[in-house]
Amino acid sequence: MKKSPDTKAVVLYNKEILPGYFLLGLKWKAAKAAPGQFVMLRTSGGFDPLLRRPLGIYSVINAGGKKTFGDDGIELLYKVVGKGTKILSQKVKGDGIDVLGPLGNGFTLKAEHENKKVILLSGGMGMVPLVFFAKALGSGTALFGCRSKAEVQLASGFKKNGCKLRVATEDGSAGEKGLATDLLKDEITNDSVVYACGPVAMLKATAAIAATVGAVCFVSLERAMACGIGACLGCAVKSGKHSGVYDPSGVIENREYKMVCSDGPVFDGADIDWEAF
């Protein structure tokens, strides 16, 4: 309670790796992060945009003894979709950015799942936390879905981190034509453990497929966030498992909503009430 953590990060590089996609390297003291965790960063020094933006951690820059960058830091990979990410894309080397984190629980390979076949399933920007997780695992089967050939390069990190990679594109311009979940149906067995991140429709389908074959599945969810630290109760998702009983006023005995920022972003796919999404 005495000393607040360091939220001051400095831009090392901010490269447009594909049109509209940026790789942002930050020198940051609080760089001890686990795969699947995220940060909340202020894109503007003022109040428009007002709130911090959540971004997943793509990798940790660990200078170790080499001092490549003179310090430790993190890499973020983001797509420009609106005001905040637009401002972010204009940052240059040496600019300061206010970063809160690392936040959330992240992905872990539990001891009871160690002997299972690991599948890392992602769609679009959902690859960000899973490439980081692949690095920690050093192996596994990565399934990646995107719109067309132009975005396939986003998944290159999976191969670099020791995974077998299969790609599906919606227009069939690269890899197999179809969705990442089509590849999943192909690969999944009852002895698989699936880690997934991407659009809600994809995650919903993934949870259903896993449930059908009897595989374990963990999903990383997205919700609009205001605080990122479990205080505003804004990023709620309905949990499927609840022993509470409704009364007409909506009062229940047990907490039924979980917070994506502090209880997640990674949840057991079987714990989420997908119908309420």
Next chain:
Amino acid sequence: MKKPARVKLKSNPLEVVIAGVKFKNPVMTASGTFGYGSEFAAYTDLNKLGAIVVKGLSLKPRAGNPGPRTVETPCGMLNAIGLQNVGVDAFIKDKMPFLRGVDTRVIANIFGETIDEYAEVAHRLDNCPGVSALEINISCPNVKKGGIVFGTDPLQAYAVVKAVKDAARLPVITKLSPNVTDIKVMVKAVEDAGTDAISLINTLTGMAIDVEKRRPYLKNVTGGLSGPAIRPVAVRLCWEAKKVARVPLVGMGGIMTASDALEFLIAGADAVQVGTASFVDPDAAVKIASGIADYLKRHAMTLGELVGSIRV
């Protein structure tokens, strides 16, 4: 480490007394924006806050609304959390032990769906060590009266405050809704019911639509607007309330910086609350308190001289 006790030559220039309670500074965290305090412990020095106002408490735990619950709007945000909270008993048992260890005041924000519920929540908090005051959120629909909002009907507001005053000995701050035609009527009603102070404003009801989907962004359709976008409205309401108020005022609405807080103090508020700003910067309230101290020094004024010093 504790410093050796010394005779204080100069008293704390930020100290303020509201409803008979002494606060170390006039900057409090607003209900619903600071959780139960512990969420922020890693990011700011809680001991430097004037007070922590906790998330609104009801008799039973509440699940809250389905998501999406928040959306950003120009210089603001809409929220429809649905008053999710652990319930008053779990608050006393699980949240108060941590808060008692913090060197600040704790104000319990309460609400109910019936007048009896307000009174019962107040009664249960009355004997809880470490709670310094109650803040009544009257921006809540009365289920027994067909959903009419307590905070927009002076008779209902009077009845709630009266019931809470009768149920508890703790000082009572009544938090007013801005969604009324004449704030002065509400000020008089809650004062007549015996409130010890008034805080204002709660969020302004708003709405935002995703034009591509032709759907509201919030699952609840409407939500409460907060943040810098509402500040001019909040300052105006504070200034109007001050014209008739006999009890101290606690102003809020879009305070992001010390200068924003000063607007409320100059308009007549004895203290302020910081809400949405804590999401943007978890250390905002502490920074604002020290900014107010700097201002007083620069203008060689006391806090008492500053409050209501507006020159119109």
